[in-house]
Structures are given as structure tokens and as C-alpha cells.
Amino acid sequence: MTLFDRTKEIIKKRGMSVSEVERKAGLSENYLYTWKKSDNPRKKSIESVAKVLGVSVDYLLGKEEKATNKDYDGEVEEALNSARMYQGKPISDAQRETIKGIVKAYLDAQDKDK
Incomplete structure (x- = not known):
């Protein structure tokens, strides 16, 4: 599963929209869709999205299997x-x-x- 796929999946689980996550993370409109093609998104952007979604950066990157609600x-x-x-x-x-x-x-x- 790609970074974008994982992100989109957790967005859906949280009952949010992509644009809402982008706004809360301080990203430009449609920025997350660039993750479909990018092999190297900015670390700060991934951290911001992870914080908004309440998951770890490692989860978004596929290094952890379980998303947590710790945040x-x-x-x-x-x-x-x-x-x-x-x-x-x-x-x-x-x-x-x-x-x-x-x-x-x-x-x-x-x-x-x-």
C-alpha cells in the first residue's frame, strides 16, 4: 500500500475529507494527491498529516501495521x-x-x- 493509499484510508476511517486534512495540516489544496506520484514527499508534510489524523509517521509510511489514537x-x-x-x-x-x-x-x- 502506498503512502497516499494509507493516508486516504485513515482519512476515511476518521470521517474526514482530503481537503479538510490538507487545511488542518497547513497544506495547499490537492497537495495530498501529489503523493500518488511522488517517491519523496516532504517530511514536514507527512508529520503534519500524521498529527491531524492521530497516527504515527511510521504508520503512514507503512512501517507500522496498526494505527493508534494516541494523538x-x-x-x-x-x-x-x-x-x-x-x-x-x-x-x-x-x-x-x-x-x-x-x-x-x-x-x-x-x-x-x-
Whole structure:
């Protein structure tokens, strides 16, 4: 599987679009499609895409077989920070930890199913 194929596959698993990943990674429009023909994409670009997708560079390059959600911790925290209230009441620290655990378990299960 090529770098582009692996990238496109994980984009689909994450429910994202190629253009969304390009935008979040700070890449130009249609940049990822150049990976179809390029044998040597920029390392910084691969790192940026891996970060957006929550996988390692080694996974994108085919050196690891399993994609992990380890980089989603920051995104989960960010989402919890934006959801400070529920039904007009602040979310407690205990509720935050419960929600974080549920989200992580869901993401881990999603990777195992694919």
C-alpha cells in the first residue's frame, strides 16, 4: 500500500475529507494527491498529516501495521474544554474524566473494527 493509499484510508476511517486534512495540516489544496506520484514527499508534510489524523509517521509510511489514537488525547481535551456546561451546570472533574474515558474507548474500538 502506498503512502497516499494509507493516508486516504485513515482519512476515511476518521470521517474526514482530503481537503479538510490538507487545511488542518497547513497544506495547499490537492497537495495530498501529489503523493500518488511522488517517491519523496516532504517530511514536514507527512508529520503534519500524521498529527491531524492521530497516527504515527511510521504508520503512514507503512512501517507500522496498526494505527493508534494516541494523538487524540489533545483533541479530546480540547473538546472537553469547549463543553464546560451541560444543561446549564458546569461539568465536574469526575464527569470530564468519565467522558474522556468513553471517547477514548470508542476511538480504540473503532480502530479494532476496521
